[in-house]
Amino acid sequence: MKKMKKRSDCPISCSLDIWGDKWSLLIIRDLMFSKKCRYTDLLKSAEGIATNILATRLQALEENKIIEKSDDPESKSKGYYKLTQKGIDLLPILIEIHLWSEKYFPIPEDIKTILIEVKKDKAGFINKAIEELAND
C-alpha cells in the first residue's frame, strides 16, 4: 500500500492525509457506534462500499494505528477489527460532525435523540463513551 505523502506540517492536513477521504470516517463510525467489527459487517453498511476499497482503507487505517485486526479465538476464518485508542480519540470529531449536520440537514430521529443527551453535557457524554469504547 502506497502511503499518502505528507503535504505539510498543518495538523488539519496531516489528519486528512490519514482519514480524509470519502470512506475512512464511515468505517470508523461503524466500528465506533454500530460495533460492526467483521469485514462482512462493514461491507453491509448503508453506503455500499466496494470490497476492494474497504480492503485498502482497512489496511491504511491499520498502518496508521487507527484500527487493529484481531483473530477470533472461536474461529480461524473469522477476524475482527477494532479501534485503537488513537481511533477512539476521533470520537469528539465525529460528535461535532453530527452536531453540524443536525443544524444544516434533516437527520434520522434516533440520532437526534442521542444528540439531545450530547448537548446536555458534551464533555461528560464524550468521556463516558470513550471509556466504554476502551473497555471492549
Next chain:
Amino acid sequence: MKKMKKRSDCPISCSLDIWGDKWSLLIIRDLMFSKKCRYTDLLKSAEGIATNILATRLQALEENKIIEKSDDPESKSKGYYKLTQKGIDLLPILIEIHLWSEKYFPIPEDIKTILIEVKKDKAGFINKAIEELAND
C-alpha cells in the same frame, strides 16, 4: 459541476459528501484562520493545490453554501471568498481535529500555543471565534 450523490441519511456520510476530500477542509481552514480570501492567496497555501482542483472545490463549496464569492468594490478584477455561517459553524470540527492531531503528531509551536488557550475554555474560545468570524 456534477454533484456528489447522497449515499445515505447518515449525518457523517452527508457531511463527507460535501467536504470529505483531501482539499475542502484546507480551503475552509485558510478562510477561517489565515483570512486568505482571494483565489491566488488560496493557491499559495503550503500544500500546493492545483489551480483546476481549487476552482472545482470552490464551486462545490459555494453550491453547498459553505462559502460565498463577493466582488471587491475597489477593483473589478479582484474577488474574494468568505465563509457563510454554515461554513463558520465548521469551526468546532476543525478545533477537534487540531486537538486530536496534537495528541498524536508533532505540530507547529504557534498552533500549540493557541491550543493551550482552547483547552482552558473550549466553549468560550469557540463562541468568541465564531462571533469574530461572523463580523467580517
Next chain:
DNA sequence: CATCTTACTTGCATTTTGCAAGTAATATAT
C-alpha cells in the same frame, strides 16, 4: 465430502486528480 461463509484479490472501465499551458478581463508602468 460437498457446499457455504469469510476475507479478501484481480482485472478492467470510469472517474478524479495533478500538472502544465493557455486565456480573458482588468490593472499598472512607461
Next chain:
DNA sequence: ATATATTACTTGCAAAATGCAAGTAAGATG
C-alpha cells in the same frame, strides 16, 4: 497610449484512485 503584469480562472492530457464484477483460498457447516 501602449506594453507588461496580475487575477481568476479554463483546457488538455497523463497518472492515480475508485467502482464494479468476478474469482479465490482457507476454514466452517450440513
